[in-house]
Amino acid sequence: MAAPTVGDVADDPVDLHVRVVTPKRGVVRRLADVYAARELLVALVRKELKVKYKDSTLGFVWSMLNPALYLAVFYLVFSLFLKNGIPLFPIWLLCGLLVWNFFSVVLSSATTTMVANAALVKKVSFPREVLPLAAVGAGMVHFCLQALVMVAALLVFRHPIAPTYLWLVPIALVYLVLLSSALAVALSAMNVYVRDLQHLLELVLLAWFWMTPIVYPYFQVVPGLIRNGLPSWTFLVNPITPVVLVIQRCLYGAPVVNLSDPEPLVLLPDWSPVTMAIPLLIGIVASTALLGAAVHLFGRLETNFAEEM
Amino acid sequence: MTAAIVVDGVTKRFKIGGEKFDSLKDRLIHLGRVQPTEFWALKGIDLEIAQGESFGLLGHNGSGKSTLLKCVAGILQPTAGQVRTKGRMSALLELGAGFHPDLTGRENVELNGLLLGLDRKGIASRFDEIIDFAGPEVAEAVDRQVKFYSSGMYVRLGFAVAVSIDPEILLVDEVLSVGDEAFQRKCMNRVKQLQGQGCTIVVVTHAADQVRQICDRAAVLDHGDLIVVGEPPEAIRSFREHLFATGRGDTVGDLLDDPPVLDGEEAPPSSRRTLKVKVRKVDVRHPGQPDRAYLRTGEPLEVAISLETSEPIPGVNVGLGIRDVEGRMVWTSNTELLGAPTGPIADQATVTYRFASVPLLDGDYALHVGVVSIEDESVIYDWIDSMTGFNVLSTARVFGQVDLPVHVERT
Numbered sequence: 001m002a003a004p005t006v007g008d009v010a011d012d013p014v015d016l017h018v019r020v021v022t023p024k025r026g027v028v029r030r031l032a033d034v035y036a037a038r039e040l041l042v043a044l045v046r047k048e049l050k051v052k053y054k055d056s057t058l059g060f061v062w063s064m065l066n067p068a069l070y071l072a073v074f075y076l077v078f079s080l081f082l083k084n085g086i087p088l089f090p091i092w093l094l095c096g097l098l099v100w101n102f103f104s105v106v107l108s109s110a111t112t113t114m115v116a117n118a119a120l121v122k123k124v125s126f127p128r129e130v131l132p133l134a135a136v137g138a139g140m141v142h143f144c145l146q147a148l149v150m151v152a153a154l155l156v157f158r159h160p161i162a163p164t165y166l167w168l169v170p171i172a173l174v175y176l177v178l179l180s181s182a183l184a185v186a187l188s189a190m191n192v193y194v195r196d197l198q199h200l201l202e203l204v205l206l207a208w209f210w211m212t213p214i215v216y217p218y219f220q221v222v223p224g225l226i227r228n229g230l231p232s233w234t235f236l237v238n239p240i241t242p243v244v245l246v247i248q249r250c251l252y253g254a255p256v257v258n259l260s261d262p263e264p265l266v267l268l269p270d271w272s273p274v275t276m277a278i279p280l281l282i283g284i285v286a287s288t289a290l291l292g293a294a295v296h297l298f299g300r301l302e303t304n305f306a307e308e309m
Numbered sequence: 310m311t312a313a314i315v316v317d318g319v320t321k322r323f324k325i326g327g328e329k330f331d332s333l334k335d336r337l338i339h340l341g342r343v344q345p346t347e348f349w350a351l352k353g354i355d356l357e358i359a360q361g362e363s364f365g366l367l368g369h370n371g372s373g374k375s376t377l378l379k380c381v382a383g384i385l386q387p388t389a390g391q392v393r394t395k396g397r398m399s400a401l402l403e404l405g406a407g408f409h410p411d412l413t414g415r416e417n418v419e420l421n422g423l424l425l426g427l428d429r430k431g432i433a434s435r436f437d438e439i440i441d442f443a444g445p446e447v448a449e450a451v452d453r454q455v456k457f458y459s460s461g462m463y464v465r466l467g468f469a470v471a472v473s474i475d476p477e478i479l480l481v482d483e484v485l486s487v488g489d490e491a492f493q494r495k496c497m498n499r500v501k502q503l504q505g506q507g508c509t510i511v512v513v514t515h516a517a518d519q520v521r522q523i524c525d526r527a528a529v530l531d532h533g534d535l536i537v538v539g540e541p542p543e544a545i546r547s548f549r550e551h552l553f554a555t556g557r558g559d560t561v562g563d564l565l566d567d568p569p570v571l572d573g574e575e576a577p578p579s580s581r582r583t584l585k586v587k588v589r590k591v592d593v594r595h596p597g598q599p600d601r602a603y604l605r606t607g608e609p610l611e612v613a614i615s616l617e618t619s620e621p622i623p624g625v626n627v628g629l630g631i632r633d634v635e636g637r638m639v640w641t642s643n644t645e646l647l648g649a650p651t652g653p654i655a656d657q658a659t660v661t662y663r664f665a666s667v668p669l670l671d672g673d674y675a676l677h678v679g680v681v682s683i684e685d686e687s688v689i690y691d692w693i694d695s696m697t698g699f700n701v702l703s704t705a706r707v708f709g710q711v712d713l714p715v716h717v718e719r720t
Contacts (some may be wrong), residue, residue, distance in 0.1 A: 018393065018394070018395050019393070019394045019395075020383070020391055020392070020393050021380060021383045021386060021387065021391060021392040021393075021394075021396070022390070022391035022392070023386050023387060023388065023389065023390075024388065037423075039423055039428055039429055040420075040423040040424060042506070043419060043420050043423050046418070047409060047412060047416070047420060050411075050412065051409065051411045051412070051414070054411050113538075119403075119406055119407075119425070120406065120407050122384065123384065123402045123403045123406035123407070124384065124400070124402075124407050124424050124425075125382045125383035125384045125400060126424050126426075238436055257621060290684075301388060302390065303385075303386040304324070305325075306379070306384055306385050307323055307324075307385075
């Protein structure tokens with residue numbers, strides 16, 4: 001009994017005023033809805049940031065104090081107590097921490113976002129994917145603030161970066177954002193049904209952190225892997241590793257340090273920029289597919305959101 | 310006729326369990342053992358609402374009317390079928406639902422506007438109008454966090470934002486009964502103004518009066534089925550008939566949202582009732598139609614009041630009042646005024662008021678019974694408000710409260 005007006009234009013994405021509510025809403029249309037709500041997304045990111053630091057005096061400074069404290073503690077433990085021998089360890093560490101902080105904060109905040117905004121989800125109609133994506137957006141703002149700490153550290157130590165690798169950094173970040181968005185969307189929807197997910201995630205993230213070459217260099221693990229008959233690229237299966245390696249290679253600069261020592265310390269693989277781009281590009285393709293799958297999953301789970309909360 | 314809303318075979322299934330197993334542990338423990346009960350809130354609804362039409366969805370609690378509205382709004386997704394809507398839509402399901410307590414009124418207006426689908430420019434240009442509509446109290450507090458707002462201010466701002474987008478489709482779920490009376494009137498005026506601009510309106514309610522007041526057409530839902538779609542009188546009639554048929558509407562209280570507010574004549578506090586004579590029972594009968602639980606306009610009505618006294622008494626004055634839903638007295642009198650004294654009562658007696666014809670139009674009416682001394686009206690034996698009542702369904706093509714015999718001629 002379709003009326004001619006509504007029925008005919010229902011599939012025309014140009015006419016945004018026609019809406020179709022159906023359980024069979026394709027991924028592309030869902031993404032188009034999210035795009036149409038981009039101003040809302042920006043407003044939600046701003047809300048997120050504003051609410052987070054609403055009554056604090058230092059406000060955004062907290063965003064920068066967090067990595068600064070990590071830095072101090074890890075420097076104390078690894079450089080001074082354990083004497084890992086990596087020169088300018090703070091800069092080394094910051095490379096990985098920047099990436100990890102973004103990833104872990106986005107995932108843990110996005111996971112609870114649907115439940116935390118239950119009032120909205122139950123009473124207002126909007127593309128719900130913007131909620132986890134707003135968590136990604138807020139994470140990006142924090143990332144930029146923390147990157148300022150990094151830039152300051154580079155200037156203070158007059159540390160030379162590896163400029164030939166600089167162009168890989170934006171690619172790595174695009175990949176990181178895509179991957180985080182895909183996981184954020186999927187986790188936020190799943191957490192509506194299985195609330196344990198948010199607690200489980202904390203443990204997973206803790207293990208994941210130590211399985212990523214952030215505190216220790218990549219090349220400290222590779223010999224062990226080879227000794228145990230595992231291929232040397234095993235660690236690259238961890239989707240965060242390529243991002244961390246690129247940032248380290250570019251900003252920390254040197255793949256081998258203590259050259260004057262009889263046994264120089266090898267930190268990073270000495271791959272060419274193009275070689276390093278390969279895992280990133282694979283990652284971008286894979287996480288785009290993953291994002292599509294996540295949005296599809298979100299759409300399937302969304303049908304019962306309102307009554308599950 | 311172009312359709313603004315097309316509901317096409319919409320089915321909604323809810324899974325309801327005695328308990329909800331949200332945690333992983335519970336899910337694992339109960340894996341495969343607990344079959345959630347399925348509940349069909351909507352069973353294949355087909356409905357078309359034209360552009361500019363005002364449509365009412367009637368039904369008792371659990372009939373699926375709110376679920377249908379939420380599907381149209383896109384808040385719930387149907388299990389099968391689809392809803393197509395054309396036009397900017399605003400849903401008034403809960404006023405101020407999107408407000409964040411830590412943000413200021415101004416920030417919330419912006420966020421809420423975006424949630425409703427406006428862009429920032431659109432919100433900026435409407436901002437003053439929104440605040441103006443919400444009233445001076447809100448205007449003054451616009452840069453304060455809304456957690457410091459009173460619930461009234463919250464609701465007013467919520468409504469103001471929702472209607473400010475000049476919706477082409479407005480969905481209303483029984484929210485027009487919030488706020489103070491003046492604001493309700495303002496809301497109703499705004500709804501009527503939108504109606505005048507050709508806005509399509511869908512109202513979910515169980516108040517038949519609202520449907521009569523606003524709607525061009527109405528549908529009745531029961532247990533997820535669409536029973537009737539028609540003009541308001543027809544739909545209301547079938548809504549009531551259905552209620553009575555299924556035994557849900559046998560007391561007038563079911564149909565009254567709130568107990569009527571008495572105007573002027575307050576019911577005396579129970580401490581003032583001596584209970585020397587007690588009202589044991591009030592029976593409402595429809596002579597000639599004993600099986601039907603409602604009257605048609607013009608039919609006779611009998612109200613039998615059974616009294617009981619603890620000691621013989623020379624007589625009592627038994628009063629009866631009929632009030633409409635809003636608590637206005639439609640008719641009242643007593644046995645002394647009517648010149649029908651009860652005479653002495655030894656232990657029990659029944660006083661019956663017989664109305665040869667009830668000329669009232671559609672509505673729910675409540676009965677009030679008072680028993681006072683014949684010597685001194687201020688000595689109250691017993692007094693009962695709205696214990697029972699009756700319903701009238703009108704078939705007449707007249708509106709208002711009373712069916713006056715009328716004849717129109719042109720000279």
